[in-house]
Amino acid sequence: MQRNPDAEGTKFLADVHHYYDKAAACTDLPSGMLQQIRFCNSVFKVKFPVEIDGKVQTIEGIRVQHSNHKMPTKGGIRYSRFVSEDEVKALATLMTFKCAVVNVPFGGAKGGVKISPSKYSERTLEKITRRYASELIKKNLIGPASDVPAPDYGTGQREMAWIADTYMTFKYGDTNAQGCVTGKPVGLGGIRGRTEATGLGVFFGIREALEQTELTKNLGLSPGLAGKRIIVQGFGNVGYHAVKFLQESGAIVVGIAEQDGALYNPDGIDVEAVLAHRKQNKWSITNFEGAQTIKDSGSVLEKPCDILIPAALENQIHAENADRIQAKIIAEGANGPVTQEAEKILLEKGKLILPDLYLNAGGVTVSYFEWLKNISNVRFGRLQRRAEEAHFRGLVDFVERSTKHSLSAQEKKFLTQGSDELALVRSGLEDTMIEAFHEILGVMQQNKKVTDLRTAAFVNAIEKIGLSYENMGIFP
Structure with a gap:
């Protein structure tokens, strides 16, 4: 079935607003403040020409700033032909609450360029990236004190290096210029530990949840990671690093799902061997000797396991498949992988959902460390x-x-x-994820209206943002 990115983006944004409204009803903040926190502050859309193979092609770009209660705003840039305005709005909104949950002093933002990066040469991608960056710079939508992009789906260190170089060309002499983006190569002002940060944060979050005996008891699980069966959807940067650290700590990876197929072995799959296989087989995980290959990758999400990690794209667990999910813990490595209809089904079945705005905040946490490194101009x-x-x-x-x-x-x-630097970054990330988890758990324990971790995380974030607005004197 052909994807409808506009419809999917609208659904994603509606889900985020549903979760927000559910949490907002559990707070005592005034309605005017809650409305201010709910909506995106600004949306910048641009179309710019790029010469490709002798012909001019018009490229669409977007940058959304959700909240300026803290500055700068922060959020990744994704390259995908499925980029839509509502999707970017939803992601920017999540970034605001994500930063608040893990006590990172940024507002939320997000950007996107509507292209399929695999269809372009490196030289063409550089031209597109630099032109998009130029459009943002002209509108003051990028800078260490205004808005700081980062990698996302379809982008990485290479694109961030191009953006940083473009910004420094425009802002020659600015000693803080390297802080205009994060996720850069280490040699260009990046930070050690950023590559694995999101996946490592997922690991820390899952590990901390499994240390809570009351939670594990309610789920019928023993405390700790040892022997826990894991299925991951998405074997990219986040999914791979999450299961790598989990496996190293005694968990058993029984399933890996990707776009072109999935692997399943109830006795366990060697994650590093799959990675090596993938590199040797045109980035396909299929036909790996250590597991059964399953063509319908979505069906693997429904296999028996203790923890399911959706680490691909949004809306992957929905009303049609939620009832068949056997995992006791759904750990959201991706943004918005569980729809609101699916969440209702999962919670009614007694599942524990570790929400995206907490669990995958490792990336923005270490991005914050990189930004600090850049504006202080000293290595940790x-x-x-x-x-x-x-x-x-x-x-x-x-x-x-x-x-x-x-x-x-x-x-x-x-x-x-x-x-x-690496030891300090990982230590800071671990401390952040542990402290944030207990803040969220504390909200759920103290606020009788809150019955799940996602609502608790939103309530925690909303109240912090509300306090910022109160301190500004905007609301009485």
């Missing part, structure tokens, strides 16, 4: 790493003298290692 760990190591060596020497026991060189190296 540069100032304290050697001082930490000297301090740790002194402690180790004291212990050896006191106990008259010498440690091995390997033991000494482990105990005296200072924190480098």
Whole structure:
């Protein structure tokens, strides 16, 4: 069946507004403030010409800023022929609440260019990206203090490097210019740990949920990750890293679903072996020897498992398939993978949904760290790493003298290692995801109107945003 991106985007936005309205009814904020928080502040749409193979082609681009209660606004840019205005509005709206949930001081934004990137050469993609960036710069819709894009579906470090270079050409001499985008290569002001950040955040969120004995008891699961059966939809950056860290912590990956087919093995699938297979087979996971290949990839979501991670696109679990989902935990690695109709069915069946505006916030969290690095113009760990190591060596020497026991060189190296950028980024991400989870759980426990984690996350975010508006003096 042919996709209708406009209809899908409208459905996605309606779902986000449904979740918002449900949560807003659980707060005591004035109606005027709730209306201000609900809607997007600005929508910028542009059509620009690009010469491709001797012919001029008109390209459509969009940038939406949902909320300016915190500045700059923040949100990715996706390249897809299915980009629609309502989809971008929905994603920008989610970004506002996502940032608030994990205490990142940004407003929400999102952008998109309506192209199929696989159909263009690298040179043409560079021309499109630089022209789109130029249009944003002319309207002051990009900059370290105004609006900071990041990678999303169809974009990556390469595109962010092009945007950063274009911005620095326009803003020559701006010492904070590298902070105009995040998700850049490390050599161009990026940060170590950004590539795996969203998937690692998904891992931290799932792990923390499984440490709550009351939650696991209600689901009929034992605490901890060991032995938990995982199915992931989407084996891209987010899906791969999420199951990689889960598998390393004792979980068993039994299913992997992709566009061209799916893999299933109830005894477990080697994630790294699938990745190697995919690289050798034109980026297809099918016909992997360690699992059964299933042509209908959607059917794998309905297989027995403990945790289902939809990490592809929105609206993947809907009214038609929700009743057949056997997973006890649905962990939203993607944005909006569960429709409002599906959520009602899942909650009535006693499932636990770890919502997108919390669970996949690892990307924006580490993007925040990258932005801080850029505007401070210093690498994390540069100032304290050697001082930490000297301090740790002194402690180790004291212990050896006191106990008259010498440690091995390997033991000494482990105990005296200072924190480098990657260690600090991962530590900051872990702390963020743990603290945010307990804030959300606290809302659900304290507010009797709130009965699920998504509503709790929205309530948590709405109240923080409302406080920002109160502090501005906009609302009495």
